[in-house]
Amino acid sequence: MDERVHPEVRRVAEDIDTMEVRGAATIADAVARALRTQAEESDATDPETFRAELRAAARALHETRPTAVSLPNALRYVLRGMSSTTVEGLQRDVVQSSEEFCQRLDRAQTDLGKVGANRLRDGDVIMTHCHSTDALACVEAAVEQGKHIEAIVKETRPRNQGHITAEELADMGVPVTLIVDSAARRYLNDVDHVLVGADAVAADGSVINKIGTSGLAVNARDRGTPIMVASQTLKLHPGTLTGHTVDIEMRDTEEIIDESRREEIGSPKVVNPAFDVTPPRYVDAIVTERGQFPPESIVTLMRELFGEGTSEPWAEP
Numbered sequence: 246m247d248e249r250v251h252p253e254v255r256r257v258a259e260d261i262d263t264m265e266v267r268g269a270a271t272i273a274d275a276v277a278r279a280l281r282t283q284a285e286e287s288d289a290t291d292p293e294t295f296r297a298e299l300r301a302a303a304r305a306l307h308e309t310r311p312t313a314v315s316l317p318n319a320l321r322y323v324l325r326g327m328s329s330t331t332v333e334g335l336q337r338d339v340v341q342s343s344e345e346f347c348q349r350l351d352r353a354q355t356d357l358g359k360v361g362a363n364r365l366r367d368g369d370v371i372m373t374h375c376h377s378t379d380a381l382a383c384v385e386a387a388v389e390q391g392k393h394i395e396a397i398v399k400e401t402r403p404r405n406q407g408h409i410t411a412e413e414l415a416d417m418g419v420p421v422t423l424i425v426d427s428a429a430r431r432y433l434n435d436v437d438h439v440l441v442g443a444d445a446v447a448a449d450g451s452v453i454n455k456i457g458t459s460g461l462a463v464n465a466r467d468r469g470t471p472i473m474v475a476s477q478t479l480k481l482h483p484g485t486l487t488g489h490t491v492d493i494e495m496r497d498t499e500e501i502i503d504e505s506r507r508e509e510i511g512s513p514k515v516v517n518p519a520f521d522v523t524p525p526r527y528v529d530a531i532v533t534e535r536g537q538f539p540p541e542s543i544v545t546l547m548r549e550l551f552g553e554g555t556s557e558p559w560a561e562p
């Protein structure tokens with residue numbers, strides 16, 4: 246890694262890579278804070294060196310995981326704040342934009358939660374996939390409104406993020422039933438809403454989220470169960486406005502099966518995609534802090550927020 250990258254930034258990058266820090270919003274928060282540390286601890290003596298250090302840190306953070314667009318969106322937000330002409334001024338700029346970003350992220354999640362909660366009625370049962378802080382914000386707000394909500398939680402192989410969801414729902418007082426992923430269709434009859442998060446939302450309204458989301462959405466549509474995606478606007482993917490596609494992360498196959506067991510069963514090829522793409526026709530609503538949108542209309546919001554597209558977060562202005 247580039248030697249200009251501060252050890253704390255390297256640690257954050259490592260934590261994201263190994264999924265100690267995971268989930269699109271949490272990753273965004275962590276990288277914004279890491280850039281702040283890089284800025285505060287910099288001993289650069291001229292603005293150009295300082296800017297180059299920050300860009301190197303952003304690159305190191307960006308190289309960790311490719312799918313959650315909240316990561317480059319966060320980097321871009323913080324780096325765009327650099328407008329001063331002295332090192333001290335630039336340090337202040339980064340601290341301020343990092344703080345502002347983290348506050349906006351928290352506020353967006355709270356506001357989105359209230360919008361999502363309005364879709365949930367007293368007595369509703371939801372089904373979740375993976376662990377999404379945006380999705381859980383909707384449940385939390387509904388519970389705060391005095392609604393009784395129950396949840397069927399998919400374990401989400403291979404890393405079982407469903408366990409985190411189960412624990413956090415239990416902490417809210419929501420009764421939880423944990424199921425294996427393949428039992429989802431069987432239990433959809435008992436469910437009023439499928440509620441998931443997003444790592445990225447493309448300009449055509451496709452939702453990129455944990456592998457298994459698209460199959461769940463197709464099954465939910467077949468059963469007539471509405472599917473709601475909780476996604477603050479930080480997850481909107483500006484590159485898709487100009488025809489770019491979203492990279493789907495392929496993770497280590499040892500997450501699925503260890504090498505010795507793989508050899509015992511005849512050394513099959515193993516693949517481990519972390520995310521999939523749910524086409525807009527399977528999504529009923531994308532819930533953001535700016536209100537809820539049918540997926541096909543998300544492009545209008547994206548144009549409003551990003552114009553016609555954006556460059557890499559570390560590109561020279």
Ligand SMILES: O=C(COP(=O)(O)O)[C@H](O)[C@H](O)COP(=O)(O)O
Pocket residue numbers: 267268269270271313374375376377378379380406441442443444454455519
């Ligand atoms: O798919 C995942 C996490 O995948 P992983 O565990 O591989 O990071 C989550 O649904 C989204 O990131 C949204 O999360 P949030 O709403 O918290 O941003």
